[in-house]
Amino acid sequence: MTPAERKNRLETIAPELLAELSETHEHTRELPALEGAENGVVMRFAPNPSGPLHLGHARASILNDYYVRRYGGRYVLRIEDTDPRRVDPEAYDMVREDIEWLGLGITDIFYQSDRLDIYYDLCRKLIELGGAYVCVCDSERFRELKLKGKACPCREQTVEENLDLWQRMLDNEFYEGDVTVRVKTDLAHPDPAMRDYSAMRIVNSPLHPRVDATVFPLMNFSVAVDDHLLGITHVIRGKDHIANTGRQRYIFDYFGWKPPVYRHYGRMGISGVVLSTSGMREGIRSGLYTGWDDVHLGTLRAIARRGIEAEAVRNAMVDIGIGETDISFSWENLYAKNKEIVDPKANRYFFVPDPIEVTVEGAPRHEAHAALHPNDPSRGVRTLVAGERVLLPKADIEGKSMVRLKDLYNIRLKQVGEVLEVSYAGESLEDARREKAPIIQWLPVGTGLPCTVIRQDGDLAGLCEPLVAGEADRVVQFERIGFARIDSVEDGRVTAYFAHR
């Protein structure tokens, strides 16, 4: 049966199936349902302000955002700045900008550094409940004991002794490293990670940029407290937090709170870019990278600069989902998502990398009209006026005997010793097709703008069409090269960032 016959037959026996066939299937993927989410959710994104957001943050924030949008409710941004050592004052703004770029539906914002009194208060209550003690042991010594499942002497202190020590901590009677408040868990717990962890510690230096304090909570305490106080119902985070979920459970139990529903997704390996804040900062300092948006970094501002849109990142992350399997992030898949968005709107232009000038013997003066977008004639054309002298991409004519300059005419090439002889070969597209001549981009001599296309693996230098100057901050397609974001146009010089083919 031919396809047409099959279609006819289907029409006679089951017209409703035929209708189904012609439907365009929208592949917006549905992620698994969350239990207890039917009446809305309260979720959170809790970055540490130590640098700009990167792809790892994008996954966490987008997946939580996805569920808030799906079920309705609130989306809390919680800035976790309880470690003065890991706070970069400039990162507060960067995080805010990146969140804006991502388009997250944040409804509430909290800074943990504003909430120290809340943590102090609940820490005292936890001590009173007998759920925590102030430990004055050397951390190394404590660790040894813990691994053996043994208690340190401080664990036997009375509530009064602990309260006294706690007050002295707050009164600045101790220095960094001298004391820590530990949550009493279970020293016999089979998982050593679960045994008596720290809830509060002292940091004397550096000073916190937002608050005058030296006693700070550790994340397992502040996170549990805030998740409860802020009414968080569901938490989606990486599996590196599985142990923390277990530790935080003790806080919930001591206070008689109901913990949120947790989902821990698998590790996402991201290759090809630098992600570690320290690595990025060091590279920027040493001049290896131009800044937080250097193309070699995995920050959101870097991929934005490369012309990747937030929606593409979102689609890629939802596609990846919340599976517990460890995965490797696929740039290829992200590029495909981005092309979906960018291809319909990107205007087409010629960019000639590594240009060589040739004189086309016998070529008439000719005006070429190339569509700004081949699928949308209404956008009009770029007009390029060519005489005998044109610029061609070196790599595309090497070894060729005939090529067609797109929308212009055909040329014949002959290498005679050191000299490349180029002659006019007519306007016929059919001729070019018949000879299987490549159709390549070109530029008239004189009108092109110097243009650098910045790529991860080396820049392309060349010339582009003058109209590109009007495309600043937009993504264009350089025909036969790929999509690129026009980053700047200064003094007639264009800088573009390569996105993908």
Place this chain on the structure above:
RNA sequence: GCUGCUAUAGUGUAGACCGGCCAAUCAUGAGGGACUCUCACUCCCUCGACUGGGGUUCGAAUCCCCAUAGCAGCACCA
């Protein structure tokens, strides 16, 4: 070392909870073709996977056990 999680095509993902409709979905990618004055877009065709071994069962990608591999945690970081 101790604890835990995971294992479906190159990549991501569905199916797994409630075994049969799975000779395993969709996307991406690769190869081929159509269209096209781009190596873009669109369309068509093809390629490619249930980690291994046992067990339960009439029947296992799905349940159980073992092995292997990967990952995470065992901070006075988040």
